[in-house]
Amino acid sequence: MTINRVKTLTTYDLTQLETYLIVAKPYATKYRNFEACLVGNKQDDDLMKQQEFRLSLFRIWTYADLIDSTEERYKKYLDYIES
Numbered sequence: 560m561t562i563n564r565v566k567t568l569t570t571y572d573l574t575q576l577e578t579y580l581i582v583a584k585p586y587a588t589k590y591r592n593f594e595a596c597l598v599g600n601k602q603d604d605d606l607m608k609q610q611e612f613r614l615s616l617f618r619i620w621t622y623a624d625l626i627d628s629t630e631e632r633y634k635k636y637l638d639y640i641e642s
Contacts, residue, residue: 561566562623566599566600567599567600567601567602567603568597568598568599568601568603568606568619569603569605569606570603570605570606570609572599572606573597573599573606573609573610573619575616576595576597580617582593583593583595586596588616588633591600593633594617594618594621595617595618596617596618596619596623596625597618597619597620598619598620598621598622599621599622600621600622602621607620
């Protein structure tokens with residue numbers, strides 16, 4: 560049996576994320592909020608086209624995007640504490 564570990568994000572994944580946001584919304588308050596991220600190895604073309612026309616209440620990233628963002632955030636943090 561071969562396990563495919565490459566996750567290509569599709570419009571189904573986007574719809575599922577929106578459903579999770581609907582479920583989570585009642586728990587968001589002035590002091591507690593949330594951010595939704597959809598992360599996978601690749602994004603299919605239909606997903607990228609649909610994301611363009613939807614509200615940007617969430618992010619769609621590849622794993623590389625997530626790693627780059629994390630590195631940038633921690634570099635800024637290290638620069639701040641070292642100065």
